[in-house]
Amino acid sequence: LIHLLTTEGLPRDVLHQILDTAGQFVSVNDREVKKIPLLRGKSVFNLFFENSTRTRTTFEIAAKRLSADVINLDIAKSSASKGESLLDTIANLSAMHADMFVVRHSESGAPYLIAQHCAPHVHVVNAGDGRHAHPTQALLDMYTIRHYKKDFTNLTVAIVGDIVHSRVARSNIHALTTLGVPEVRVVGPRTLVPGDLREMGVRVCHSMEEGIRDADVVIMLRLQNERMSGGMLPSSGEFFKEFGLTPEKLALAKPDAIVMHPGPINRGVEIDSSVADGAQSVILPQVTFGIAVRMAVMSIIAGNEA
Numbered sequence: 001l002i003h004l005l006t007t008e009g010l011p012r013d014v015l016h017q018i019l020d021t022a023g024q025f026v027s028v029n030d031r032e033v034k035k036i037p038l039l040r041g042k043s044v045f046n047l048f049f050e051n052s053t054r055t056r057t058t059f060e061i062a063a064k065r066l067s068a069d070v071i072n073l074d075i076a077k078s079s080a081s082k083g084e085s086l087l088d089t090i091a092n093l094s095a096m097h098a099d100m101f102v103v104r105h106s107e108s109g110a111p112y113l114i115a116q117h118c119a120p121h122v123h124v125v126n127a128g129d130g131r132h133a134h135p136t137q138a139l140l141d142m143y144t145i146r147h148y149k150k151d152f153t154n155l156t157v158a159i160v161g162d163i164v165h166s167r168v169a170r171s172n173i174h175a176l177t178t179l180g181v182p183e184v185r186v187v188g189p190r191t192l193v194p195g196d197l198r199e200m201g202v203r204v205c206h207s208m209e210e211g212i213r214d215a216d217v218v219i220m221l222r223l224q225n226e227r228m229s230g231g232m233l234p235s236s237g238e239f240f241k242e243f244g245l246t247p248e249k250l251a252l253a254k255p256d257a258i259v260m261h262p263g264p265i266n267r268g269v270e271i272d273s274s275v276a277d278g279a280q281s282v283i284l285p286q287v288t289f290g291i292a293v294r295m296a297v298m299s300i301i302a303g304n305e306a
């Protein structure tokens, strides 16, 4: 693995290798070891052309724990605002001896373009591109599910909300099906969950009653207002009434179901506060596991595993 651009097509053994490696880093982090020298002398450039709280920060923490030098390019203050192209930006950062680019971009495919044009020794990690993919989010979601549920092969996983615009949904569907989850459901209104998603091997549900009944894992997603046009956007009140996760709707799932969300959450739109902060929510553990999973990804692609 030279780059991590997508979970699509990643073999099951590679997914397990990443999760197992992350498990070692979780144990290390629990022992409050602050630094591991696996990326000592390497320069990791965080290039976030789109906003982020969790992904950018946990990549920075992860790279620093691996002893890398971390450079966070402030895109708003960079020469991209003077018209410098993406590839010219990359060429110039490469001239500063970059070893790894962690890239978030609103255009699907931007990390692929960078991977095609950078030097062979440079690694690219997709930190979310448009509506296409968010592989490290999917991997930390898989880590979380394995942590709480142990085995993928007997699970029903419901992904609820704005599926059509969600790179998280797409990356999770690929990872869940590869890991052998027998039933993956996508749940939401017809405008946000089109029937052709069945081609991805999922069950399409347009009601919460059908979508989360007896689910083991419920993954809630926010409405991606920034990627919607025209009449696609339901009012937040309408959406909450039909698809917002309340304690009453969660009672349809298995009693030990876990509730996940990649964040940022919109309370009272896709999830009620009492569920987001409730006993079944693992939303904040997801964030914490993200550090170890990103350490695993960076160390594996750089060829320096724990």
Ligand code: CP
Residues within 6 Å of the ligand: 051, 052, 053, 054, 055, 056, 128, 137, 262, 263, 264
């Ligand atoms: N889950 C996620 O990608 O969050 P951020 O946008 O804050 O990075």
